[in-house]
Amino acid sequence: MDYTKISKDTISHLYAGYKSLHESPLAADLKALIELRVSQINGCAYCCHLHTNEAVKLGINKDKIDTLSRFASSNLFSDAEKEALKWAESLTKLDGNKKVLHTELSKYFSEREIVDITICISLMNTFNRLAISMRDD
Template identity: 45%
Template sequence: MNYVEISKEAVGHLYQSHRSLRKSVLDIKLIMLAELRVSQLNGCAYCCGFHAAELRESGISQALLDVLPGWKLSAAFDAKQRLVLQWAESVTLLQNDIPDHLEQLKVLFSSEELVDLTTSISLMSALNRLRITLADKETI
């Protein structure tokens, strides 16, 4: 089903929000890293491929992408990346440790960066779910 065409206004606003986050004060590579991790957690194959390619085009190495699913056990990620990945998992899975992670994020990120990051993570979950549930299976 072409849900973008069927509901141009509603779905279009979601994609417009996604595009607007590309102008965030937060490092775009951190947003893209969070989006890929969210897509992995939600199991959206299309989104995983899209965001991995986007990260490679931005200069992120394939070696880093290869270890992303095991980021907690990898020394390949810096402190900011680790916090972003931890936050992506907490928000996507709605874990009980959100207050603790939020306080850690406030040390390294401004309020605007934190809101943009959280919006990006939440929006990516919504876009993943739209694609997984409504897209034609050959495009997933």
């Protein structure tokens, strides 16, 4: 089912929100890591492939990409990246202490960046669910 054509107007709003993140102060490589990690958690093979390729194009180290699922115990990730990825996991799995995680996140990111990280996570969860439920592959 080609949901992008069937509900073109609605989908275009989602993509417009996604494209607006290009104007965010967030680094492109952080957004790519977040998108890939959320897609890994959700098990969206299509999105994992897409965001892995994007990460490679952005010059993210292959070892970093390969250890993304174990970021918390890896020395390849900065403390800021780890906090953003913890936030992504918590919002995707709907678990964890959001207040504590938000406090830790605010040590590294501005309010605008936290909002944009959260939007990035939320949109990626939406796109994963659409791709998983509407694709044949």
